[in-house]
Structures are given as structure tokens and as C-alpha cells.
Amino acid sequence: MDVAEMERTSEHFLLDGEEVVITSALEVRCDGGGGPLGHPVEYITLEKGGQAVCKYCDRRFLHVTHPDVPRVRERGQPFEP
Numbered sequence: 001m002d003v004a005e006m007e008r009t010s011e012h013f014l015l016d017g018e019e020v021v022i023t024s025a026l027e028v029r030c031d032g033g034g035g036p037l038g039h040p041v042e043y044i045t046l047e048k049g050g051q052a053v054c055k056y057c058d059r060r061f062l063h064v065t066h067p068d069v070p071r072v073r074e075r076g077q078p079f080e081p
């Protein structure tokens with residue numbers, strides 16, 4: 001799966017000031033959004049139904065089958081990264 005495809009399968013939300021990414025990918029790539037707020041590229045592996053937090057920017061990645069996904073979609077504010 002290439003990077004563009006990962007981006008297409010991700011949804012970004014803000015929830016209680018925290019950035020949460022819901023993704024169907026089991027490996028995600030985070031650079032903090034690039035630019036002055038960015039950080040070195042970090043590859044993060046997710047388990048099915050699992051979650052992981054980027055060690056640089058605290059962005060939280062939820063696999064699409066994680067139990068918190070419905071709550072994030074309901075309460076979070078979608079945004080385009």
C-alpha cells in the first residue's frame with residue numbers, strides 16, 4: 001500500500017483537543033503534518049482493533065474496528081489535515 005492510499009483510507013478528527021486518526025491501514029505514517037510543526041517520519045504499526053499514539057506528536061491512531069471509533073465519529077470534529 002503506498003502513502004497516497006493510506007491517506008485516502010484515513011479520517012481525521014479533533015476530540016477534546018486531541019487529534020485522532022481513524023484508519024483502515026495496519027501501518028500508518030506520521031510526520032506531524034510537515035512544515036514547522038512536523039517531525040521525522042514515524043511509521044506506526046496497528047493491530048486490528050487496536051490503537052497507537054505517535055511518540056512525537058501524540059496523535060492517536062485508531063484502527064477502524066477499535067471500539068472507540070463510533071464515539072470519535074459522533075463526538076469528534078472532522079477536519080482536513
Ligand SMILES: [Zn+2]
Nearest residue numbers: 030032054057
Ligand atoms: Zn506524529
